[in-house]
Amino acid sequence: xxxxxxxxxxxxxxxxxxxxxxxxxxxxxxxxxxxxxxxxxxxxxxxxxxxxxxxxxxxxxxxxxxxxxxxxxxxxxxxxxxxxxxxxxxxxxxxxxxxxxxxxxxxxxxxxxxxxxxxxxxxxxxxxxxxxxxxxxxxxxx
Amino acid sequence: xxxxxxxxxxxxxxxxxxxxxxxxxxxxxxxxxxxxxxxxxxxxxxxxxxxxxxxxxxxxxxxxxxxxxxxxxxxxxxxxxxxxxxxxxxxxxxxxxxxxxxxxxxxxxxxxxxxxxxxxxxxxxxxxxxxxxxxxxxxxxxxxxxxxxxxxxxxxxxxxxxxxxxxxxxxxxxxxxxxxxxxxxxxxxxxxxxxxxxxxxxxxxxxxxxxxxxxxxxxxxxxxxxxxxxxxxxxxxxxxxxxxxxxxxxxxxxxxxxxxxxxxxxxxxxxxxxxxxxxxxxxxxxxxxxxxxxxxxxxxxxxxxxxxxxxxxxxxxxxxxxxxxxxxxxxxxxxxxxxxxxxxxxxxxxxxxxxxxxxxxxxxxxxxxxxxxxxxxxxxxxxxxxxxxxxxxxxxxxxxxxxxxxxxxxxxxxxxxxxxxxxxxxxxxxxxxxxxxxxxxxxxxxxxxxxxxxxxxxxxxxxxxxxxxxxxxxxxxxxxxxxxxxxxxxxxxxxxxxxxxxxxxxxxxxxxxxxxxxxxxxxxxxxxxxxxxxxxxxxxxxxxxxxxxxxxxxxxxxxxxxxxxxxxxxxxxxxxxxxxxxxxxxxxxxxxxxxxxxxxxxxxxxxxxxxxxxxxxxxxxxxxxxxxxxxxxxxxxxxxxxxxxxxxxxxxxxxxxxxxxxxxxxxxxxxxxxxxxxxxxxxxxxxxxxxxxxxxxxxxxxxxxxxxxxxxxxxxxxxxxxxxxxxxxxxxxxxxxxxxxxxxxxxxxxxxxxxxxxxx
Numbered sequence: 001x002x003x004x005x006x007x008x009x010x011x012x013x014x015x016x017x018x019x020x021x022x023x024x025x026x027x028x029x030x031x032x033x034x035x036x037x038x039x040x041x042x043x044x045x046x047x048x049x050x051x052x053x054x055x056x057x058x059x060x061x062x063x064x065x066x067x068x069x070x071x072x073x074x075x076x077x078x079x080x081x082x083x084x085x086x087x088x089x090x091x092x093x094x095x096x097x098x099x100x101x102x103x104x105x106x107x108x109x110x111x112x113x114x115x116x117x118x119x120x121x122x123x124x125x126x127x128x129x130x131x132x133x134x135x136x137x138x139x140x141x142x
Numbered sequence: 143x144x145x146x147x148x149x150x151x152x153x154x155x156x157x158x159x160x161x162x163x164x165x166x167x168x169x170x171x172x173x174x175x176x177x178x179x180x181x182x183x184x185x186x187x188x189x190x191x192x193x194x195x196x197x198x199x200x201x202x203x204x205x206x207x208x209x210x211x212x213x214x215x216x217x218x219x220x221x222x223x224x225x226x227x228x229x230x231x232x233x234x235x236x237x238x239x240x241x242x243x244x245x246x247x248x249x250x251x252x253x254x255x256x257x258x259x260x261x262x263x264x265x266x267x268x269x270x271x272x273x274x275x276x277x278x279x280x281x282x283x284x285x286x287x288x289x290x291x292x293x294x295x296x297x298x299x300x301x302x303x304x305x306x307x308x309x310x311x312x313x314x315x316x317x318x319x320x321x322x323x324x325x326x327x328x329x330x331x332x333x334x335x336x337x338x339x340x341x342x343x344x345x346x347x348x349x350x351x352x353x354x355x356x357x358x359x360x361x362x363x364x365x366x367x368x369x370x371x372x373x374x375x376x377x378x379x380x381x382x383x384x385x386x387x388x389x390x391x392x393x394x395x396x397x398x399x400x401x402x403x404x405x406x407x408x409x410x411x412x413x414x415x416x417x418x419x420x421x422x423x424x425x426x427x428x429x430x431x432x433x434x435x436x437x438x439x440x441x442x443x444x445x446x447x448x449x450x451x452x453x454x455x456x457x458x459x460x461x462x463x464x465x466x467x468x469x470x471x472x473x474x475x476x477x478x479x480x481x482x483x484x485x486x487x488x489x490x491x492x493x494x495x496x497x498x499x500x501x502x503x504x505x506x507x508x509x510x511x512x513x514x515x516x517x518x519x520x521x522x523x524x525x526x527x528x529x530x531x532x533x534x535x536x537x538x539x540x541x542x543x544x545x546x547x548x549x550x551x552x553x554x555x556x557x558x559x560x561x562x563x564x565x566x567x568x569x570x571x572x573x574x575x576x577x578x579x580x581x582x583x584x585x586x587x588x589x590x591x592x593x594x595x596x597x598x599x600x601x602x603x604x605x606x607x608x609x610x611x612x613x614x615x616x617x618x619x620x621x622x623x624x625x626x627x628x629x630x631x632x633x634x635x636x637x638x639x640x641x642x643x644x645x646x647x648x649x650x651x652x653x654x655x656x657x658x659x660x661x662x663x664x665x666x667x668x669x670x671x672x673x674x675x676x677x678x679x680x681x682x683x684x685x686x687x688x689x690x691x692x693x694x695x696x697x698x699x700x701x702x703x704x705x706x707x708x709x710x711x712x713x714x715x716x717x718x719x720x721x722x723x724x725x726x727x728x729x730x731x732x733x734x735x736x737x738x739x740x741x742x743x744x745x746x747x748x749x750x751x752x753x754x755x756x757x758x759x760x761x762x763x764x765x766x767x768x769x770x771x772x773x774x775x776x777x778x779x780x781x782x783x784x785x786x787x788x789x790x791x792x793x794x795x796x797x798x799x800x801x802x803x804x805x806x807x808x809x810x811x812x813x814x815x816x817x818x819x820x821x822x823x824x825x826x827x828x829x830x831x832x833x834x835x836x837x838x839x840x841x842x843x844x845x846x847x848x849x850x851x852x853x854x855x856x857x858x859x860x861x862x863x864x865x866x867x868x869x870x871x872x873x874x875x876x877x878x879x880x881x882x883x884x885x886x887x888x889x890x891x892x893x894x895x896x897x898x899x900x901x902x
Contacts, residue, residue, distance in 0.1 A: 034625070131391070
C-alpha cells in the first residue's frame with residue numbers, strides 16, 4: 001500500500017482492487033488457479049490471509065463506521081503469523097480457571113509482544129489478567 | 143333445571159379434542175421473573191443509566207464501575223462510545239422507539255445512537271414496540287439489503303455420501319450457508335470434507351461451517367474445509383459465561399484468531415440460555431440478551447446468530463416469548479450486527495405456531511432468515527429439529543410465493559435435484575477413493591441418491607465414518623488435497639468451485655458484516671447496504687427473482703386442464719351419445735322431471751371433479767327419477783352455465799315444474815319453477831366428494847318433489863376438507879370452458895341420450 005486509506009468504494013477488494021490482493025507468498029488471485037494448484041505451484045499457504053489484508057479490511061470497516069469490527073481485524077492481523085498451537089494454548093489459558101495466577105497470562109502477553117510483535121493482542125491479554133484477578137477467576141474449576 | 147344432578151357431562155368434549163392436538167404437547171410456564179421466566183420485564187432489571195467521567199464509564203445501568211462483572215467491564219470499555227453516549231442516553235426511549243419505526247429516519251442515524259446506549263436502554267426502547275412494529279423495524283434496520291438463508295446439513299449416521307448429497311441439494315435450493323455437525327464428535331473431519339465437496343456441486347459460493355469443539359473447529363477451518371464459524375457462544379450473566387467455559391476475553395481472542403485465519407465468524411447468543419444454565423440473576427430474557435449483544439459488538443465480531451437459538455423453546459413457554467425473540471433480533475441489527483435470526487431450534491409441535499414464528503422474518507427479510515433451516519428430515523438433524531425442516535421445505539417455498547417475499551430459497555425441479563445428488567455422491571466417492579479413505583459401492587451410492595433420509599440408506603455407519611474421519615485428521619489432509627482429488631477424477635467444475643471459495647480468504651472481503659456470496663460476488667453490508675426509507679426503497683424482489691420464487695412445482699395451466707379432460711373423451715364416446723333434437727319445448731306430463739345439462743357437458747368435458755364419468759352421472763340421475771315414479775327428459779342449456787339457472791330453466795320446462803341442473807364438474811341442484819334462482823330445493827355444492835349414490839338419491843328426491851312430497855334432503859357428508867384450496871383452480875378453468883360455450887339468448891336444446899355398451 002502506498003499510504004492511501006481504503007474506503008468502502010474499494011470494496012470488495014478482490015473485485016475493485018485486485019492488484020493489492022496478495023496471498024501469504026505474494027501470489028495474486030489470478031495466479032491461484034486450479035491448474036497452478038494441480039501443478040503444485042499453489043499450496044495451502046497461498047490461500048492464507050495476510051496481516052496486510054486484515055489491516056486493509058480494518059480500514060474499510062472503519063470507513064463504514066464499524067470501529068469495533070476494525071479493531072478485531074487489527075487484533076487478527078497481529079495473530080496471522082502466530083502458530084496454531086500457540087494460539088490454541090493462549091486461548092486455552094484465557095478460559096476460566098486455566099491460569100492459576102495473572103503471571104501465566106502476563107507470560108503469554110510477553111510472548112505475543114516479543115516474539116510476534118502483537119502489541120495490541122498482548123495488551124488485551126494483560127487486560128484480561130487484571131479483570132480475572134478482580135473477578136476471582138484464578139481458581140481451579142476442574 | 144330439572145333432572146338428576148350429575149346427569150350432565152363434567153366436561154365439554156371440545157377440550158378432549160383440543161387435548162389431542164399437537165399444540166398440547168407444548169408446555170407453557172407461568173410468568174415468574176423471580177425464577178427467570180419473564181420475557182420483557184423483571185423488577186430486577188436495572189433502569190437505563192450511564193455516567194461518564196472523562197470519557198470513562200463510571201456507572202452503567204445502576205452498577206458502579208468498581209462492581210462491574212466481566213460483561214459490564216467489557217461492554218463499558220469496548221461498546222459504549224463516549225462521544226455519542228450522552229446524547230443517546232438522554233433521548234427518551236419512546237422517542238427512539240418511534241425513530242425505529244419512522245421510515246424517514248435513516249438506519250445509519252439509529253446505528254450511530256445505539257453505540258452510545260447501554261443494554262438496559264436498548265431493551266427499554268424495543269420493549270415499547272408491538273410485534274408488528276418490531277418486524278417493521280427489523281426490516282428497516284437489518285444490515286444487508288438482500289435477504290439470505292442458512293441450512294443445516296446433517297444425518298443420523300454421519301454418512302459422508304448422504305452429507306455430500308444433502309449439501310448439494312441445499313445449495314441447489316439456494317441456501318447461502320450450510321452448517322453441519324455430528325452425532326459422534328470424532329466424525330467432524332469426515333463431515334467437513336463431505337459437506338465441502340457437496341456444497342461445491344452446482345455452483346460456487348455457499349459458505350460452509352462445521353460446528354464442533356472450539357479448538358477442533360478452528361483446526362478444520364485452518365485445513366481449509368470451512369469458511370465460517372458461528373458457535374462462539376456468549377452469555378448475559380457472568381456465571382453462565384464461566385459455566386460455558388469462556389470469558390469475554392477468551393471469546394474475543396477466538397474472534398481475532400478466526401479473523402487471522404481468514405474465516406468469517408459470528409457469535410451465538412439467545413434468550414433462555416442463562417435460564418437453562420441456572421444463572422439468570424432474576425433478570426428478564428430481553429435485558430440479558432441486550433447485554434449479550436452489546437458484548438458482541440464490543441468484541442468486534444461482524445455478526446450474531448441470535449434469537450433464542452437453543453433457548454428458543456424455553457423462551458416460547460413464557461408470555462411474549464416469540465415477541466421477545468423478535469425484539470432481541472432487532473437489537474442485534476440495530477447494533478449493526480449481521481443477524482442469523484434463529485428460527486432454528488423447533489420451539490413447538492404446533493404447525494400453526496411454526497408458521498406464525500417464521501412469518502415476520504419471511505416478510506421483513508433477514509441476513510440469514512434461519513440460522514439453520516433443517517434442509518434434511520427432522521430425525522436426521524443432529525442439532526435437533528429446526529423450526530422448519532426437510533418435511534416442510536415446500537411449505538416455505540409456497541409461503542415465499544404467497545407473500546411475494548424473498549426467503550432466500552428457490553424451487554428446484556425434480557430431475558435437477560436427482561442429477562445434483564448423483565453428481566455429489568459421485569464426487570465425494572471419488573475423493574474418498576482417490577485419497578484412500580474408503581471405497582463406496584454402487585449400492586451404497588444408489589441408496590443415498592434416492593433417499594429422503596438416512597433410514598433409507600445402505601451406506602456408512604458412524605463407526606465406519608470415525609475411521610475415515612480420524613484418517614483425514616491424522617494424515618493432515620487439507621482442502622488442497624481434496625481439490626486435487628476432485629480434479630484428477632474428472633470433477634473439474636467442483637474442484638474449481640471449491641478453490642474459488644477457499645480463495646475468498648486472501649482478500650478477506652467476506653469477513654465484513656453480513657457477507658455472503660451471490661452469483662460469484664461477495665455481497666455484504668458494505669456494497670449492498672440496507673437503504674430502506676419507505677416504499678420503493680430497500681430490498682425489492684426483481685422481476686427475475688420473482689420468476690424464480692413463483693416457479694413452484696405442479697402448477698395448473700388451462701392447457702393442462704383441457705388436456706386432462708380430453709383424455710376421457712374416447713372412453714366416454716363408447717358409453718354414451720348425445721343426440722341433438724332441436725329446440726326444447728315445455729313438457730305437459732305432470733310427472734316429468736327435466737335434467738338441464740350445462741353447455742360443455744359431454745362435449746368438451748367428460749367427468750366430474752370427483753372423477754365420475756358424466757355418462758354415469760346421467761345414468762344415476764335418470765335411474766333415481768324413474769325409481770321415484772317420474773320420467774326424465776334431458777335438455778342442454780346453451781344460455782347459461784350457472785347451476786341455479788340451469789336448474790331453474792330445467793324446472794320451467796318440466797311438466798312437473800321440478801328440474802335438476804347439473805354442470806359438467808358435477809355441481810347439481812334441484813329446482814322448482816316458482817322459486818327465486820338462488821333459493822333452490824337441494825344443492826350439491828361439493829362436487830369433489832359427491833358420489834354416484836348421491837346423484838341417484840337426488841334423482842329420486844326430484845321425483846318426490848314432482849309428486850308434491852317433501853323428501854329427506856340428500857346431504858353429502860363433508861369432513862371439513864379445504865375444498866377451495868384443493869379444487870378451485872381446476873374448477874375455475876373447467877368452468878371457463880362452460881361459460882365460453884354459453885351465449886346469451888340461446889334456446890335450450892332437446893337431447894336424446896343413447897347409452898352404449900361400455901358402462902363406466
